[in-house]
Every structure is written in structure tokens, then in C-alpha cells.
Amino acid sequence: MNPNSSHLFLEADHLTVQYQTAESYLPALNRISFRLDRGENLGIIGESGSGKTTLAMALMGLIVPPHKVFGRVLVAGQELLALAEEEKKKLRWKTIAMVFQNSLDVLNPVMKVGTQIVEPLKEAENLSEREASGEAGRLLELVGLEKYWKDAYPHQLSGGMRQRVLLAMALSCSPRLLILDEPASSLDAVAKKNLFETVRRLQDKLGFSLLVISHDLSTMKDLTDKLMVLYSGEIMERGLTREMVEEPAHTYTRGLINSSVQAFPYKDLWGIPGEAQPGSAGCAFAGRCTQASAECTEKKPSLRQVSANREVACHRGGIVDLLKATDISKSYRVQNRTIAAVSGVSMRVRHGETLALVGKSGSGKSTLAHILAGFLRPDQGEVVFNDRAVKNNWPACVEGGIQLVLQDPFSSLSHRFTVEDALLEPLVVNKIGTAEERRARIKAALKDVQLPADDSFLKRHCSSLSGGQRQRVAIARALVMKPKLLLADEITSMLDVSTQANLLRLLKGLQNSSGFAMVFISHDLQLARKIAERVIVLHHGRIAEEGSTSYVTEQSCCCHTRELMEAGL
């Protein structure tokens, strides 16, 4: 047996729940296996409809026919699903209790809250009215409410007080596992903080295990040590909360974090596009994933260990490193002196992410970008794109490769070209598609960058376009190659602020819908924290700092970063 089995409190093994609908069974949970030790705090995060609440209901044995439950749930040594209803009743609340999601209806509207708090205890231990009433008062004080609230009716409580009453109610039989279902919903920030403090204080005192169900990242950070990501009734990733928030391994987890204000207080929020499609043969997330391959739509991935504390259900082993650069150095010779533009830079770009490369002018950003795209050969080091070494500029010549958009749209697009010429050029040079396909593709690209796609615009000369329009044509030109990585080198620096704002939103929107990764090169750290998840700060050709945007912009102690921050403010 497992040496830790003495700590084991709850174990679910291939737990499956199917809801009966009019014509078929709808899978709500699909072969979930996990364990929870005594005193452990486990979080289950996922969008609504991912099966979180179903899981809680299943653990309490509350999924009743005609709905179906399969698998095994071991609670404190008892096989829950095999128990008779009467036996389950004995387990409920006494062993596992739940703080239900706060709603006006969650408490019986015509019964005093004190009565509702103690009724399970009163039944279990045959308390007298007096004892029960005293117990209700004690429980209310335990969660930080005055005793007299026991005589109130649910409608007389505020949302925060109701949440506390629900907590008091859940604690009435001193359960060994407490399930919190969306404990933070409907609470303001202060009430939330107070509640979490109360929960932690009570956990120290009473020693229950905690299972937290929420879509809210900050709840997880505050209350849990371990985290499980649920999507479409399947576990996508699990590991330690702290590590997962800093570096998600699954594209879905990253999507959740990117949608969260707490993780990115300054960045524009982008939800995960698309809707869950349950019941597919392949990976449930494949339709919304940026790195899905053929295998992903055909076969379900199972959870695999990817590092010491992390498991991911992904055929590609989690978020793939799209580009990896190792120990890149490049120097220029100016007259007799050697100037190191880039020295010893190692970095990676993960699938679908936005990485900001920030530094003062002359810090080697553009040189590095050109090396990454294969336009410049480094003196030393190697760049690998999609598991293939970057030599010459092959990634720029293929679909799904690397495209570079440059700072100056006036010189990057030949002014003699018409818009059509400029956009067709990469397709013609690389012999992609028939004439008709090419036309369709450039029109789509123009539409994507919100430019007119009619003939009169196509026939215009690039020289007649404004700076903003030219830069958008340049982006469209990159997009017709359907890149997996877009290197955007100071693309907004020559534009006015309004055009810059529009262009950035456009680019993020395109990234969110087509899922390419982006290296955003800029001297502006403020701008970087608006759009990027990760930041690399370059100084004199070396990496001065690297980390998640919130870390770099808020907790950095690197002097170069601080200098850039202050300069921008």
C-alpha cells in the first residue's frame, strides 16, 4: 500500500456522472480520479459548466436516479457509491459538509437561520430545543456573527452574512471535509477577505480538509495548496496552486489565468474563445486550443506527469515551446571596435503566449528579433523553432512559421507596390495556393485587420496610405502566411496614440482568435504590461530580468526594470 494511505481521507477513482436528458445521457464528469489527504486544501477550478458542482454533489452522494454515477468514491474508508441511502444520510454533513453557492434560495425562506444551522446536529444527537438554540448561537459566533442572528430569517441577511450562516451550518456537525462552492461569488473584496480569514482560522482550529470549487483564481490562491483544473468534466491539469498560477502547463489553464483580473490587473482581459464541446472523441479542449494537432481530435489524452508536482492531460505534454533560443550572441564590428549587441541570451516562446521583449534603444532587441526569425545569423548559439533549427530564414517562407513586422511601415512596404502586390508577394514567392486561393486569402487578411477588401483599395499604392493603414497592411502581409509566431518589432512606435491603441487591440484580438504566439518588442514597459503575459527585460544585450508580467512590473527589484518603469510613468 501507499505509505501515505494513513493520511488518505477521500479517493475518487474513475468517477463518472451522466445526467439524463430528454433523449440521451449527458456526460458531466468523465472518469475523474483524485485523492485528498487529511487537512489538505484542494481547489477545483474551471469555467461554469465544467462539472465542478456536479463533482461536489457526487461526493455527497446527491446524484440520484435517473442520473447515473459510475466509478468508486472512498470516503473515510467507506465505499460511498455502494452505500444505501440511509447510510449515505449518516455520512452527509457529519463527514462531508458543504457551503453551497450563495443564493437567496439556498436557505429555506420560512425557517429561522438558527433552526437551519443546527437541525442536522439536533437530529443526529437528539438535542433539546434549548441545547440546539445554544449551539446555533455558538456556531454563529464561531463564524463571526452575533448570537441573536439565529432568530433572523434568511431574507433579513446581507449576502456576506448569508455566506457566514452557510459556513456555520456546514460546521454544525464538525465535518472532516468541508466543500466550499464558489465561496467568493456575490461578496465584495473586503467581505471575501474576511471570510477567507475566518475559514483559515477555523481550519486551524477544527482541522478539516478543504475542497474549494470556484472559477476564481484569487480564491484558489488564497485558500488552496493544490489545484485541479476541470474542463468539460475532465481533469486537464493538476499540481501545486502556487506553481500553476505562475506557470500553467495546459493551454486551458493559461486561458483561465489570462482571463483573470487578479493575475493581470493591468492587462486587457481576453476570454478563451469558443464553447466547450462535450462528448467529443478527442481532447475536450481541442476545439479551443491553440496548439491542437490531428491526434488531439482523435484520442483522449490522459494525465501525465510532466514535472515533479505537475500532471497534464495533453498529447503534446502541455504548452509547447514554440521557439527556443540557447545562448545567443551577436556582435558587430564598428571600425576597429567590437560591439556586443546580444550576448548569451537564452529564451523560449511558448505556444500562443505573448512575450514582451523590453529594453532601451540599443539594448539589442531588434538584433535578437532578427536572429529569432532567422534573418541574422548569430555568432554563437542556436535557435530552434517547432523542433527544427532555424537556419537561413526558412520559418518565414512556410505557412505556420515566423513572420516579422517591422517598426517602420514606410520602408518595410515598397511604395511602388499596390496593396494587392504587397499582400500577394509572400504567397507568390513561396508558391502557395492557386491564384484564386491567394486572392481569397489576402481579402480575408485585410478584413482581419479591418481594412476594406474591395478592388479599389487593393489597387491603391502603398505610398498613398496613412501610417496606421500601412502598418495594418504590413500585419496583413504577415497574416497571409498564417504564422505560429509573430515578431512585432516596435510596430507602434511611429504611430499616434489613438492609432497605436487601435492597432494593439486589433493585434490582441487576432491573436486570441487565431492563436499565434507573439513576441512584442518595445521600449515601453507600461505598454508591455497591457498586452503581455511574460516579460523579458534586455539590457546591453543581456537578459536583465524575466518573469510573469505582474511579477516584473510590481515586485521587481532589478534596477534596469525599475528604471524603465519609472521612465514610462
Add this chain to the structure above:
Amino acid sequence: MGVSIASIKQSIFRVLEYALAFLVIISLNFALPRMMPGDPFLHLSGEVDEVLTFYSQKQVQYFREYYGLDRPIHEQFLTYLKELAVGDLGFSYYYKEKVSTIILDRLPWTVFLVVSAMALSLILGIALGSYSAWRRNQWQDQVLYTVLIVFSEIPAFLVGLALLIGLAAGLGWFPLAGAATPFAGYSSVWEKIVDILHHAALPILTLTLARTGGIYLLVRNSLGTVLTKDYMVTARAKGLKEFRIRYLHALRNALMPLFTRVAIQLGALLGGAILAENVFSYPGLGLLMRSAVVVRDYPLIQGIFLVLAVGVMAANMLADLAYKYIDPRTRPAAGLKPGAALPLPAGGEKGDA
């Protein structure tokens, strides 16, 4: 805090509403009998109870003057109001007795029918309705639903006639008429009670059958809704005993709409009782009313109408008042112990001391 100005205003408004309704009722009460074709003293001469009296033109004239029917209508109305104000319901033309005495004599029988039928249909309706709701969409529910819908759609008097013909006339299990065996010398109180119940059985059964369907439907739907509420999941998760879940959490909430419904339906039930009394010749207010209408006994008709209307109104008013205490959400400032006022409104977070 006590009572706020708004709630006083509301109460005054309520009282005025009821007063207005009462005024309309007594006016209609006065007008309706007089709008009927015919004349009390022509009718004194025919039909009903084999009293065959013929009045000459002169006698009719005399009676009209005697009872004040020759005076202008507004004067009659004023007299009616004045007498009503001192509780005088008038004097029956036909029975030559005080209207209040006659009504008091008959009222208990009607009350007996109505109360028994109400109680029985409530018991049946709640029991069957809850059973159906617990077994929603299973065959038991579907059978019950169909049967009770059919019953509630058959008019009460048809059911009554069928029972009368089948069980009383045909099989002879029940008496054909009356509330008790005439001139029976009972040897014990028990025997008297049995006799009375025997006579009342069919009218009560008729009324119960007519009423149960509505209550059944209401309970079934209301409980059906309650069962989907979050607090039912809460109750179940708490591992409470089945009895507690079903009755204290579910049924208690489901029965609240029934309370108002029953009060409102009292009017309809009284109407049903009047029909049933006539079918079974049961000597309550309904039968009395028929006789009074036939002979155009204005004071008696007015009296009966008044008693019925006031009864229904009082029931509604009581329901109005009582509902506030049944549902804590509508209860005016439910008493929390420290002062009557609610200690603090939304967002009242206590620090964790």
C-alpha cells in the same frame, strides 16, 4: 421603530378598500331583488309549500303600503341602510318572522357543509397533490392527474345528482332529503350525530369532489416548484430525515399559496353549497335562498346575500392579515431580539474578534 407612516397609510387604504367593497355589496343587495321581474305579493299566492293564498288587488295594495314598497326607491334604500346600521335585517314577508332569526336557524347547516367539505378537500388535495409531486411524471402521478382533472371539470350539481340518483334513490344507502330524520326521538347524542352525518354525507361528498381537484393541482405544482429550489438540495445534503425534508422544508413552503387560494375559493365553495343544498334538499341557507327568491321575499333575499357576502369578505380579510404572519418575508418587522428594528442592513460584516 414601530409602525412607519407608510404602513399606516397602507392599512388605512386597506380599510377603505374593504369599506368600499362593503358599500357596493349592500347596494347591489338592495337593487338586485327589486330588479327581478315579479312582485312579492303576487307570489305569496302560489307555489312553494302548498300555501295557497290569494290576495285581492286591494290586499296587495295594503301589503305594499304596509311594507313601504309604495314609497320612492331612494326612500326605501335609506330606510334599508338605517335599519342595517342598527343590525336590523328586516322582517320576512313570507315567513312572517325576523330575517335574522330565520338565517341564524339555517346558517349552521351551511357552515357545517362548507367547513367539512373544505377540510376534507384540503386533506385529500394536499395528500394527493404531494404524492403526485413526489412522483412527478411517474405513472402514479399521471393517473391521479387525469382522474382529478376530470372530476374537477364536472359541475358540482351533476356530481350531486348522480350521487343522489345512484346512492340515495337507487341503492337507498343515504336519505333523499333533509339534515336529520324528522321527529326522530334520539336515545343518545351519538345516535343524533350519526343521523346528522348520514344526512350530510352526500352533500359534503359532492362539494369535496368538486373542490379537491383545484387544491390538488395547486399543491402539485407548488410543491413541484419547491422541490427544484436550492434549499431542497441543501436540506438533502444535510442528511436530514426524510420526514423533515418532506414536511418541514418542502410542504411548509409549498402550502403558502394554498392559504390565500382557500380564502379566495370560499366564495365559490359557498356557491357550490347553495347548489348542493338544493339538489339534496338540505335545509341550509342555499335552500332558504331559493325559496326566498321564488316568493320575491326582498328582506330575506337581502339578508342571505348580506350574510354570504360578509362571510366571504371576512375570510379574504383574515387571509390577508394572516398571510403576513405565515410568510416571514411579508411579516412587518419580524421581531429580532435587540429592539424591534433590524440591527443592520446589507453588508454588515463583523470583524473576526
